[in-house]
Amino acid sequence: MYVEGPAQSWARTIEQKKQVPTEVWQDLNDRGFLRLTAPAGYGGFGLTFTDYLKLLERFAHMHGSMRVIVHVMNSLWRALDSKADDAQRQKFVLPFIQGQHRVTFTLTEPNSGSGADMKTTARRDGDDYVLNGEKWMIIFSDVADYFLLFCRLEGTSGTEGTMALLVPRNAPGLDIEMMPAAMGITGTGHGHLRLRDCRVPVSHRLGSEGDGLEVAFRGFLDPSRTAIGMTCVGAAGRSLQLATQHAIGRTTFGKPLVKRQTIQMWLAEMATDIEAARRLCLHAAECFDNGESITTEAAMAKLFGTEMLQRVTDKALQIHGGIGYFTSSEIERIYRDARMQRFEEGTSEIQKMVIARDVVSTAMQEKAAQTEAAQTEGSER
Template sequence: MMSDTEFTALRTEIAEWVAGPGEEWSQRIESSGAVPQELVDELRGHGWMSLAAPEELGGRGVGFERFLELMEYFSRLHASIRMLVHVNNGIWRALVDYVDDQQREQILIPTVKGDKRIAFTLTEADSGTGADIRTTLRREGDVYYMNGEKHLITFGMTCDYWLLTARLEGTTGHDGTVALLVPNTGLPGVELIDDSQTMGIAGTDHAIMHFHDVPVPVSARVGQEGQGLAVALGGFLLPSRISVAMSCVGLAERAQQLAVEYAQQRVTFGKPLAKRQAIQFLLARNHASILAARSLVLEAGRGYQAGRPDAGALSSAAKMTAVDMLAEVTDNALQVFGGRGYFKRETIERVYRDARAQRFEEGTNEIQSLIVARSVLDGTARYADDVPVA
């Protein structure tokens, strides 16, 4: 367990890197459209790809609430840097309770250390991201034959393994779902399509996959048949949703910082923008919204860490609140810049585009609203540990 002194030193180290080398990397990624391997090596060398995992897996054992504070800093940078740190510090949770000894040693621990990369592979173009998945498996002896498709696979082109969820032919719902660790080694029948031309998050690769009777050994399965969605959803998505919410906070803080700096420098009719009440109101509203969302995100982090029964609803409430806040703050920040902010030479232009991704990452606000509403109506939602909603 990391001591308070050690954590303070770590947070200071990251904050200084974010303000210096991290910003230089951000500019390089945006101009080149690629994440250099040297950056990945640097993040790994600092131990920042291994922050959240327990020490027995090779991680640094940073508690979840404290990890959120570190994500707040990383999220002020280019979205691809945030994505690298976010995914690698969370994917282990999906696997830790289900992998066998060989998978643990050969895949999980190297992933925690940052030596390997796993791409979360659940979403499909013509179905949702849960019990309605359509990618199928046909078992013949010790081999599954996979057919179907996946899309929106972050790091799907460059990963070492896909953590892939499919279902046994003829099954419905959660029954028959299977999780597989499939190596990205040119398996026969896999059509891998680069789909990396996105509005924002330049440099993070994305993939579409089509499967045509792809042979996958049963030994690649994670957990048992019928546990596929438990692997995919149980350990990963809930804390990941909170981490994405904190990424909204960090990026909003960066937008606010840029807007404040510009308002203080820009002079119109002999007066800095910062002296104009209309601009002051925008900045004040931004500040209040950021603080409110940050408090809820940290509360959700504490709820998850404590295993509270309303942790799922808290995580969804935090994400939907933080996403709406980020949209408002980045829009206000761009308004402060006026037409100048619309040009790519300004960092706020990149921040504005990157902010749109969180609107659907780890589930849209429409989905989060359904989760929160269900919790409110079934009585599990709380305003505090001992105060029910109704």
């Protein structure tokens, strides 16, 4: 099987060379792994989101950089397609799905959060937009052909005037500086983008002026956050597998680790945590497949999944003991890669804000309904 065979070989190569070879991208694309969720009419396999997540759990046993490639490529086409017209679909969406060019999500800024407070601006100048601002920690900046970049019209604030633009890598006025290597996800490049009077054709705008955040959140972040939750399930499952195998094989003081009650309690906690996270992700996926909004469900899946992965990998490393801390150990890499998940597509604190907003909104609606019912009852007396 690919995950246990070629993917393991690629993982060793990535860790040794500290980069993801172009051949990895090509291999994943040739096997069809980067278009699992795209519609069959677009050249994809048309998997339901639920079925895709079940596969993604297995893919998450791979090296973190390979997991990120599979996850992003199977998620980003939705954002591209959500507001694309026919010409844009032919120029951007279909080639992306077929692996002919690479696009990366470009939202985060150094001096603002990831949303309505973004500061990168655009002004209309004939058939172009002129962009000024900065983006950073942008994944795949070293290999992307286009940046799906979110900005706002000059003079607007909040959600007003936000836009989604496909910025070519060679756009005049765009400077890409690669950032230092990250703690984990070895080989995956992140960039600091500076836009100084960067010109982008108006024809590269997805949707209308004002649609930017809808493209970002509805088109990409909700399903992507759910998918991240499931990659945490997969990585945690591999951690549990490695920890259990080590506990069976390791003997101390004349007794296998697996016979010790403390180790058994940890394994039980890890397994329960993983199953709970899996169910949250699959519930969100089923809602998504039914056409329902999953903003809250996605935030729950990501929040619990990422926090769960930290707990599981920490216990797994503790079970391995000192030998697990060395780079020759697979659990060392998984532990290192796991920390990124709590930043990716919004921190845990952001997810809690999303969830709390829904809880409060629901409570206020219920209270309003109760008040209205009481007033109606009183008027009928």
